[in-house]
Amino acid sequence: xxxxxxxxxxxxxxxxxxxxxxxxxxxxxxxxxxxxxxxxxxxxxxxxxxxxxxxxxxxxxxxxxxxxxxxxxxxxxxxxxxxxxxxxxxxxxxxxxxxxxxxxxxxxxxxxxxxxxxxxxxxxxxxxxxxxxxxxxxxxxxxxxxxxxxxxxxxxxxxxxxxxxxxxxxxxxxxxxxxxxxxxxxxxxxxxxxxxxxxxxxxxxxxxxxxxxxxxxxxxxxxxxxxxxxxxxxxxxxxxxxxxxxxxxxxxxxxxxxxxxxxxxxxxxxxxxxxxxxxxxxxxxxxxxxxxxxxxxxxxxxxxxxxxxxxxxxxxxxxxxxxxxxxxxxxxxxxxxxxxxxxxxxxxxxx
Amino acid sequence: xxxxxxxxxxxxxxxxxxxxxxxxxxxxxxxxxxxxxxxxxxxxxxxxxxxxxxxxxxxxxxxxxxxxxxxxxxxxxxxxxxxxxxxxxxxxxxxxxxxxxxxxxxxxxxxxxxxxxxxxxxxxxxxxxxxxxxxxxxxxxxxxxxxxxxxxxxxxxxxxxxxxxxxxxxxxxxxxxxxxxxxxxxxxxxxxxxxxxxxxxxxxxxxxxxxxxxxxxxxxxxxxxxxxxxxxxxxxxxxxxxxxxxxxxxxxxxxxxxxxxxxxxxxxxxxxxxxxxxxxxxxxxxxxxxxxxxxxxxxxxxxxxxxxxxxxxxxxxxxxxxxxxxxx
Numbered sequence: 001x002x003x004x005x006x007x008x009x010x011x012x013x014x015x016x017x018x019x020x021x022x023x024x025x026x027x028x029x030x031x032x033x034x035x036x037x038x039x040x041x042x043x044x045x046x047x048x049x050x051x052x053x054x055x056x057x058x059x060x061x062x063x064x065x066x067x068x069x070x071x072x073x074x075x076x077x078x079x080x081x082x083x084x085x086x087x088x089x090x091x092x093x094x095x096x097x098x099x100x101x102x103x104x105x106x107x108x109x110x111x112x113x114x115x116x117x118x119x120x121x122x123x124x125x126x127x128x129x130x131x132x133x134x135x136x137x138x139x140x141x142x143x144x145x146x147x148x149x150x151x152x153x154x155x156x157x158x159x160x161x162x163x164x165x166x167x168x169x170x171x172x173x174x175x176x177x178x179x180x181x182x183x184x185x186x187x188x189x190x191x192x193x194x195x196x197x198x199x200x201x202x203x204x205x206x207x208x209x210x211x212x213x214x215x216x217x218x219x220x221x222x223x224x225x226x227x228x229x230x231x232x233x234x235x236x237x238x239x240x241x242x243x244x245x246x247x248x249x250x251x252x253x254x255x256x257x258x259x260x261x262x263x264x265x266x267x268x269x270x271x272x273x274x275x276x277x278x279x280x281x282x283x284x285x286x287x288x289x290x291x292x293x294x295x296x297x298x299x300x301x302x303x304x305x306x307x308x309x310x311x312x313x314x315x316x317x318x319x320x321x322x323x324x325x326x327x328x329x330x331x332x333x334x335x336x337x338x339x340x341x342x343x344x345x346x347x348x349x350x351x
Numbered sequence: 352x353x354x355x356x357x358x359x360x361x362x363x364x365x366x367x368x369x370x371x372x373x374x375x376x377x378x379x380x381x382x383x384x385x386x387x388x389x390x391x392x393x394x395x396x397x398x399x400x401x402x403x404x405x406x407x408x409x410x411x412x413x414x415x416x417x418x419x420x421x422x423x424x425x426x427x428x429x430x431x432x433x434x435x436x437x438x439x440x441x442x443x444x445x446x447x448x449x450x451x452x453x454x455x456x457x458x459x460x461x462x463x464x465x466x467x468x469x470x471x472x473x474x475x476x477x478x479x480x481x482x483x484x485x486x487x488x489x490x491x492x493x494x495x496x497x498x499x500x501x502x503x504x505x506x507x508x509x510x511x512x513x514x515x516x517x518x519x520x521x522x523x524x525x526x527x528x529x530x531x532x533x534x535x536x537x538x539x540x541x542x543x544x545x546x547x548x549x550x551x552x553x554x555x556x557x558x559x560x561x562x563x564x565x566x567x568x569x570x571x572x573x574x575x576x577x578x579x580x581x582x583x584x585x586x587x588x589x590x591x592x593x594x595x596x597x598x599x600x601x602x603x604x605x606x607x608x609x610x611x612x613x614x615x616x617x618x619x620x621x622x623x624x625x626x627x628x629x630x631x632x633x634x635x636x637x638x639x640x641x642x643x644x645x646x647x648x649x650x651x652x653x654x655x656x657x658x659x660x661x662x663x664x665x666x667x668x669x670x671x672x673x674x675x676x677x678x679x
Contacts, residue, residue: 030488135365137606140654142613143631143647144372150635150643151376224495231497232617236632250500259507271500278495283488289563 031287037280041273045097048090056088056244070265077265080256088244089269095157095245096227097277102161103226107168108219114169115176116203119184130177136170145229149238156240160233164226171225172218179211217288224281231274246270354672358662362655369651373644374422378415431645442645445630450649453626456542457615460549461608468554469600472561473593479566487562490555498614502548502621509544516544545622553611560603564596571595598669605661609654616650 053075060082068078076085118129148163149155183189184207192202208215233239234247241248249270253259258267425431431442475483493501510516522537568574569592577591616628623629627646634642666672 033488131361131364134361135368138362138365138609138655138658139369139372139651140609140612142616143650146631146635147376147643147647150638151640228497232499232613235497235499236617236620236635238635250497254503259503260511267503271497271504274500275492275496278497279488279492282491282495286491 030283031290034280034283034285034287037276038284041093041097041277041280044090045094048094052084052087052090054084054087056083056091059083069263076269077263079252079258079266080261080263085266085269088249089246089273091244092246092249092270093273093277095243096230096247096274099157099161099164099230099245100223100227100277103164103168104219104223106161106165107222107226108172108215110165110169111172111176111218111222112208112215114173116180116207118173118177119180120199120203126177130174133170133173133177136167137174141167142229142232145233146236146238149233154240155238157243160230160239164229168222168225172215172222175214175218176211179214180207183207183210213288217285220281220285220288224278224285227274227277227281246274354666355663358659362659365655366652369648369655370423370426373648374419376644377640426648431648432641434639434642442642445642446627446645446649449625449627449630452624453615453619453628454653456546456624456626457549457612457618460546461553461611463546464550464553465557465604467550468557469561469597471554472558472600473565473588473596475558476562476565476569476596477588477592479569484562487555487559490558493551494553494555494559496552498548498552499617499621501552502545502618505544505548505551506621517541541624545618545624549611549615549618552614553607556607557600561596561600564599565592568592568596598665601661601665601668605658608657608661612650612654 060078062082068074070077074084074086076089078084079088114129114133118126118133121129145163145167149159152159189202189206192206197206230239230245231247231250234241234245235250235254237251239245239248239251241251247270250267253263253267253270258264429443431446434440434442434445471483475481475487478484517540522534522541574587574592577587582591615626616631618624619626619628620632627649631643631646633639634646
């Protein structure tokens with residue numbers, strides 16, 4: 001599990017510094033937590049249904065199995081119908097995460113296509129595509145999702161994925177268009193145009209690799225949106241209520257008054273799972289942001305360099321003094337100094 | 352001026368797209384909506400049936416263009432048809448009853464969240480790495496919790512357990528809505544908890560964005576220059592850094608209105624608040640297609656209007672927008 005989304009050949013030394021391999025230690029702490037947390041959910045989604053102790057839909061008919069608090073037999077207790085909450089949770093994480101990731105991939109691909117096309121074609125097509133993007137950005141998504149799914153006779157996973165992907169691309173497309181326009185005016189793109197590279201090759205080899213971090217951020221955001229929207233839709237009841245996702249779990253728990261009955265073990269786990277999944281994604285995104293914009297990095301370690309509080313507005317501390325310390329900020333500053341150049345040309349082995 | 356004109360044209364286009372989507376959804380979706388409604392309401396009046404056909408475009412005489420023009424004309428006259436589930440109530444009457452609740456509550460809560468969140472973001476950005484800044488991961492968690500889940504937990508704790516707030520509804524049972532103090536007091540009392548949940552759930556987003564822009568702005572040369580001049584910190588923060596950092600925040604506000612409204616729909620469902628979100632839920636669960644579509648349009652227009660207002664504010668506070676237009 002590595003984030004390292006930016007295999008970037010960009011000119012900024014900071015970015016290169018941040019994404020060199022083996023920099024796990026120097027990765028922002030928030031991003032580390034995000035990676036670990038998200039990895040745990042991916043793992044749960046993969047092996048969860050295999051290790052789930054019961055069939056999530058199995059309703060134990062005996063009254064003594066109803067609404068059991070957590071115990072050895074049912075680690076997260078049972079529902080009113082005697083279903084095992086842990087099994088539902090494990091199956092539900094898979095369905096929800098699967099939906100989020102598929103929507104994320106589809107919508108991000110759409111966003112890249114629309115954004116890059118608009119920036120490259122320019123003129124009328126750019127105006128048109130930007131207009132469409134902005135219009136879909138401004139039309140509120142949830143009500144539209146609700147009526148779209150409301151008309152569908154079957155509201156299964158596939159329908160939800162299609163509808164969410166169809167409405168999830170504009171945000172990314174807008175960012176990617178802006179970034180493509182910026183990169184397109186750079187010299188190295190002009191150089192490859194001069195050498196007669198085909199447009200699709202320039203796009204594939206020059207433009208897109210240079211905005212991998214932006215695309216990654218937009219992917220993470222889209223996954224976040226998809227999970228949030230699908231859970232909200234299921235909670236309202238606009239979903240396939242016979243399948244187990246985190247949203248349908250919450251729907252049934254709420255519909256059968258789990259909270260009023262005091263059955264927190266039924267209601268809290270799915271909500272907490274969604275919240276932790278969302279937190280992991282937000283943290284990942286902050287990490288990606290901080291890779292691209294060093295000013296945003298957690299200032300706690302930076303601020304104590306050379307024994308005094310360092311503000312972004314303060315003059316740069318003396319490099320020799322700083323580079324002896326191996327904090328994050330020290331490494332960052334070190335990358336500007338001459339010795340880092342030597343380091344990097346000499347095999348780039350720096351512990 | 353031309354900035355405003357261009358934005359106006361844009362919102363008109365957006366409104367037209369929304370209207371057109373709304374027109375085509377029932378015509379393109381699989382399944383016959385009219386029949387599914389008829390199956391649910393077998394004793395529907397013939398006039399309601401005809402209205403339904405006209406809206407959904409089934410069995411209606413005339414070409415699709417004819418239907419489209421008739422539809423646009425109806426919308427222009429605020430004639431959204433008749434509710435199927437709540438027959439014979441007019442959809443527009445139902446909307447007029449519920450819309451004020453949503454606008455007052457959600458509008459107030461959103462503006463409060465925006466101002467408080469922005470202020471906290473200024474503080475966190477200025478003291479980058481300070482106590483408030485370190486609280487951010489916690490706030491992110493708060494933001495990542497599904498809104499309705501958070502609201503339900505607060506409802507359980509504050510209303511059911513501690514009895515600080517009422518459980519549901521927009522006002523106490525037995526009161527007649529009107530402009531008298533009993534009712535207004537009760538309505539305010541009932542709106543406190545929903546408003547609190549909206550503010551708590553959305554504050555972190557504003558704070559995070561403001562903090563990030565603030566940090567970037569503080570690094571700019573003109574802020575350094577202001578500090579070097581020896582200006583008091585308060586002046587540097589508000590007149591130099593925050594003033595510019597606020598512009599992206601304002602633009603974000605326009606786009607975020609849609610998200611906020613979506614969250615508010617769910618809020619009303621949680622609190623059984625008599626606004627438009629609860630109405631939408633009723634419409635969806637009872638297959639009331641005319642009502643569903645009208646609600647979508649009303650929400651969309653509200654969001655477009657909010658965006659237009661934000662644009663006007665931006666023109667007012669950002670001289671660059673005006674100058675760029677003037678030199679064009």
